């Protein structure tokens with residue numbers, strides 16, 4: 001409590017300057033008194049404007065588990081069944097699985113680090129504990145179920161990182177009623193480390209457009225891919241604390257509905273897309289135009305730099321769906337580990353490294 005009081009006093013005294021410390025803004029995850037006080041060039045944008053080369057995913061190939069040396073032809077079917085069973089019961093888990101893939105790939109690459117509860121160095125303050133993930137990510141049990149069945153069929157062959165990627169693909173197919181078919185090359189190896197503080201590489205709901213572009217750019221993804229992938233906010237849920245400061249900027253009818261749903265409680269969850277909450281479709285872009293999105297990071301896509309893409313995506317006809325397929329495949333190539341990399345393994349259990 002005493003520490004919190006000191007922090008609040010410091011914020012009041014330092015004002016805008018305080019936000020130049022990531023620990024305060026955490027790349028747009030922590031609400032700040034004055035959002036403009038997280039200026040470009042501050043530690044929040046330590047990723048810099050320079051775009052990294054597009055992710056190449058060395059070592060990945062389609063049908064990887066049909067190959068000699070990595071033979072487990074049933075792997076993808078097992079994941080599909082586990083995802084289908086879970087999503088049939090609760091479509092929200094499908095949303096959770098798509099987000100799990102994003103949060104895995106943006107931190108240490110797509111290496112299953114988001115799944116760990118303890119690491120090679122015995123660290124328990126893993127990515128799962130980071131502000132974007134704690135009490136928020138869901139779908140872990142689907143990955144564990146699929147992994148257990150795969151280990152029974154072909155032990156030590158299929159990585160948890162690949163299972164996360166397959167699960168996101170399958171959840172996307174189901175929630176889009178078959179309209180989205182992502183191609184997922186495989187061959188990712190699992191990492192052995194995971195740190196909560198590294199989740200500050202994920203963009204946050206209070207991010208402005210520059211921060212969003214910088215964060216994606218640091219992973220080799222374009223601004224257009226950022227706009228495309230944000231369309232995933234057409235499914236799933238969000239907590240009131242991330243948008244209850246911006247009701248005045250929303251469509252008044254939606255704002256009134258959300259105010260009632262939140263009822264002053266920061267931790268209440270609401271649907272992200274009020275129109276088609278459980279369908280992975282292009283409705284999100286119409287919502288951006290109609291001011292029916294929740295986060296600042298969604299609303300800023302209405303800016304002059306990105307509105308053309310938003311309008312195009314909103315027009316339907318499958319254009320967004322095709323772009324989403326490609327962007328998800330690309331995201332799955334970020335920082336992948338190969339067998340020969342130090343600290344790479346095929347985990348036997350997805351939430352712990354092999355020696356733990």
Ligand code: HEM
Nearest residue numbers: 095096099102136203204205229230232236237238239297
């Ligand atoms: C562009 C920057 C992004 C920001 C700032 C952002 C932020 C957030 C936040 C704050 C939530 C709600 C978490 C909670 O209240 O517990 C959320 C939910 C979600 N996000 Fe994002 N996100 C971004 C991009 C993405 C991307 C690229 C994807 C996937 C491709 C994605 C998929 C989802 C999904 C599916 C949910 C709902 C999860 C559930 O219901 O369990 N987001 N996001």
